[in-house]
Amino acid sequence: MTTFRKFTAGAAVLTLAAALSACSSSSSGGGDDTSGSSSSASGGGTLSVWCWDPNFNIYAMQAAEKIYQQDHPDFSLDITEVSWDDLQTNLTTLAQSNQLDQLPDIFLMQNNAYQKNVVNYPDLFSDYTDSGVDFSQFPDSVVAYSTVDGVNYGLPFDNGTAIQAVRTDILADAGYTVDDFTDITWDQFITLGEDVLAKTGQPMLTGQAGSTDLIMMMLQSAGASLFDDAGNPTITDNDALNAAIDVYTRLVKSGVLVEVNSWDEYINTIVNSNTAGVINGVWISASIQSAPDQSGLWAVTNLPKLDGVAGATNYSANGGSSWAISSNADYALAADFLNSTFAGSTELYDTILPASGALANWIPAGQSAVYAEPQEFYGGQAIYALVVDFATKVPSNNTGVYYYEARDAVGVAITAILNGTDPSAALEEAQQTVEFAMGG
Amino acid sequence: MPAEVGATPSTSPGKTSRRRSRPPSTSTGLERRRSLTGWTFLIPASLVILLMSFWPMIQAAILSLQTGRGRDLSFADPLWLNYQRMLDDEILKQTLTTTFIYLIIQVPIMLGMALILANLLNDPNLRFKGLWRTAIFLPSAVGLVSYALVFRTMFATDGLVNDIGMALGFLDSPVNWLGQTWSARMVIILGLLWRWTGYNMIFYLAGLQTIERSTLEAAKIDGAGPAKTFWYVTIPQLKPMILLTAIMSTNGTLQLFDESYNLTNGGPGNTSMTISHYLYNVSFRNSPNFGYAAAISYVILILVAILAAAQIKIGDTRD
Amino acid sequence: MTRRLRRLPGYLFLGFAALASVFPLYYMAVSATNTSQDVLASRLIPGSNLMANFESLVTQQPLWSSVWHSTVIAVSTTVLAVVITSIAGYGFEVYHTRAKDRLMGFLLLAVMIPFAATMIPLFRLFADLGMVNSPLAVILPAISTPFLILLFRQASRSFPREIIEAARLDGLKELAIFARIYLPTMRPTFAAAAVITFMTAWNNFLWPKVILISNEYQTLPILLSNIRAGYVTDYGMLMLAVLIASLPAMVIFLILQRSFAEGITGAIK
DSSP: HHHHHHHHHHHHHHHHHHHHHHHHHHHHHHHHEEEESSSSGGGOOOOEEEEEOTTHHHHHHHHHHHHHHOOOOOOOOEEEEEOHHHHHHHHHHHHTOOOOGGGGSSEEEEGGHHHHHHOOOGGGGOOTTSSOOOOGGGGGGHHTTTTTTTTOOOOOEEBBBBBEEHHHHHHTTOOOOOGSSSSSSHHHHHHHHHHHHHSOOOSSEETTTTTHEEEEEEEEHHOSSSTTSSBOOSSSSSSHHHHHHHHHHHHHHTEEEEESSSSSHHHHHHTTTTOOOOEETHHHHHHHTTOOOGTTOOEEEEOBBBBTTTTSSSSOOOOOEEEEEEETTTTHHHHHHHHHHTOHHHHHHHHHHHOOOOOOOOOGGGSSGGGGBGGGGGTTTTTTHHHHHHHHHHOOOOTTOOOOHHHHHHHHHHHHHTTTTHHHHHHHHHHHHHHHHHOO | OOOHHHHHHOOOOHHHHHHSSSSOOOOHHHHHHHHHHHHHHHHHHHHHHHHIIIIIHHHHHHHHHEEEEEOOEEEESSSTTTHHHHOOOOHHHHHHHHHHHHHHHHHHHHHHHHHHHHHHHEEEEEEEHHHHHHHHHHHGSOOOHHHHHHHHHHTTTTSSOOOOHHHTTTTSSOOOOOGGGHHHHHHHHHHHHHHHHHHHHHHHHHHHTSSOOOHHHHHHHHOOOHHIIIIIIIIHHHHHHHHHHHHHHHHHHHHHHEEEEEETTTOOOTTTTHHHHHHHHHIISSOOOHHHHHHHHHHHHHHHHHHHHHHHHHHHHOO | HHHHHHHHHHHHHHHHHHHHHHHHHEEEEHHHHHHHHHHTTOOOOOOHHHHHHHHHHHHOOHHHHHHHHHHHHHHHHHHHHHHHHHHHHHHHHTOOOOOOOHHHHHOOOOOSOOOOHHHHHHHHHHHHHOOOTOOOHGGGGGGHHHHHHHHHHHHHHHHHHHHHHHHHTTTTOOOHHIIIIIIIHHHHHHHHHHHHHHHHHOOOOHHHHHHHHHHGOOOOOHHHHHHTSSSSOHHHHHHHHHHHHHHHHHHHHHHHHHHHHHSSHHHHH
């Protein structure tokens, strides 16, 4: 009896699974076409896209779809939501197992991961040479992330320009305004920050322990990085890095920057008013604005610059991402779609900015009236026009194929330095770690 | 008296003889036919494993002899280059040490607690049995992402643990639990205990049901207290199950990934990172080096195999 | 009186374990009713944002289809796995020969290698079979694990061999002995195997993510991963999703836990 029941159940499940996969193969037959190589057979065509964040990138893609449909009524997008970590895993798996026909037409890639992916897996990408996109309409520093040997592999989308956002109410309690924090150096910043801390008890900055975001922003603000032009690691004998680490150590030791342990805690210090300011890519604005009770209390300005470092500026960037056209794409359609939307439609950027806070890297969009509108949350400041202006002043730097190895090694070094290790010894070890990783 | 109690189960005649020798073979033909039946029983499951696990493992073995980035791989010279390279890998040494710390501290505590809990729950006179059982099992049902989030929040510097500790006077000032090497490791160990103790308890509960109640009654009649009955009667009979969970937990700990990745992200300064987390970074975060990653994974395989063999040697009494 | 006192440490330990187990779950459940900002501030009392969290969850994410895909995959995996591994475990133990013992040891090696190392060859295998994006590609590798076989083999050790001999004398076929005599007495083991297989299948993340490339068969762990991927995470919504994702495994345990409580002595006699 029992056996009989068990085995019927088993058989039923097998049938169910088979049925499921049968309907999968029939419907994914359609899916395969969209991600397949020759989707332009139908004329209008569908493009498949991988990207993450429904409120941001996916929203922007959908808006672009609507705009492109005005002239191409048969056009549609098939968007798959994939988090960045998962997208990277998928790309690596497909490239490594040589299953490139599973790639979508377009995918989004973090700017910091571009060099690594293009150099290791060039056959994932189609380059933009024949796309008609005018890359001179994007800031050089942003285009540089996705350029390998002079060839463009990415259309910059998500803007990673760095901002310093401050709480004007807390600064006022200490007798300062946002102007006191504009166009200053890090030495001045620490002095001001110590005063704010003494008067209000609030730190000026928050940061994740072991994260190198702030250090990397300081480096880029001076056009420096962890690699030289030949791709060799330059963690030792790097003036900008030494200066950045010195500043960071002083920030932590003085309490002007409070370190927390995770991203959730980091966001918590911002939305629950436990910091007087924050420095990050402009995209942090979305998190800042998730605390509606703080409306009108924030202002945005540029970053402090490193003292005594050649080429130091008040401008930098953190993160951001760009659209890649895959090697499996309907190239003509994908290129035309991207060129007429993300590299050619003010209407698109005017739509997505107010709704999602997605800021253009495409310089012509910055001239639109929408960008000049005062933002209530930031006390009436026209922050978007301001940031688009910042973006043009960010120095380019070399991310490098071994970006993550180097960044992680520096993160370990900083933790050690804050625990009392001699900086030059810690950096020497970081240099060796990266050299080891590059050696195999 | 303890000696007598201890002797009770192991001298019960049926058991030992059953374990030590095969059923007397009445005819070799019948024997052979039964052995054949046995093979047909185990072939479907074995085939699935051979195809889905061993085939990829062979590929990984070949890969571990190759070097290069991305798909541009070639056989290394010498062939064992990736293995040789590990000797100079400081991060590998660090993560290996950390993983063994987790193994040595967490596994014995967890299995001990699971055993005690299962034994308590098996007491026929216990009240609210279902309630206790359910409560203790529930953590194993929770997804890894969320439990990492909950633990991180609880152990934050301004989190609940510090609040309670200070309110009760255990702590003078808030502790940065996740920011220091040993306390971060301790949080990972606590997380593992929380999440997996109830899971192992299930195996013991199932195992306890197959123990004949009469042996426990006999021990009681002999005047043994609960502790002695547990030690001398229950544990020996649960041995096959303890062996299973020990091998499983050893394997699970040496392949520990999620806790390191989600809870502490390996920090501070890589000191709470596990080997599998490092392996993942080498494959998917860093500039991909699949040859080296495959070599590391074979080292993990060898370590687990050695430890499992040792456990079987100590714990498996049949042969 | 003394007997009661002797039980006290046991009750205390149980109470402690139960409390420690449940507290983070309480925290999770409460967070599901709070706003994102309150979750981050570790608010420990229930809020009034449950419906709003639910609203955002179902509008932003394909919740129900993910629940359905997870259910089909986890249930199929569990039933198939329990059937084929229980027979195998029984076969390994009851008919054990040296060759079978060696095979068992060999099979165990299969779980000792980290999945990250075998994932790409496995992907290539299923791609060659044309099974990318097929739920069967998620189910098949999970229906036979050496641990499940070992679990049934270990549990079979305490199954009295005399009963099998007696049944043979009664003229029962080998499969019938397995089905009619062994199966009913091993209910606790089957329950344990089903619970753990279901949970593993239900929470499985990396392989489904990789093989189900299009989101057509998106499962719940993939949905959870996507919720956290944006610039702004709605923690209230996340906690609610996590709560919903945790419920089925709990329910399965509640249903099957009766089997853990049943002794086998009665069944044998």
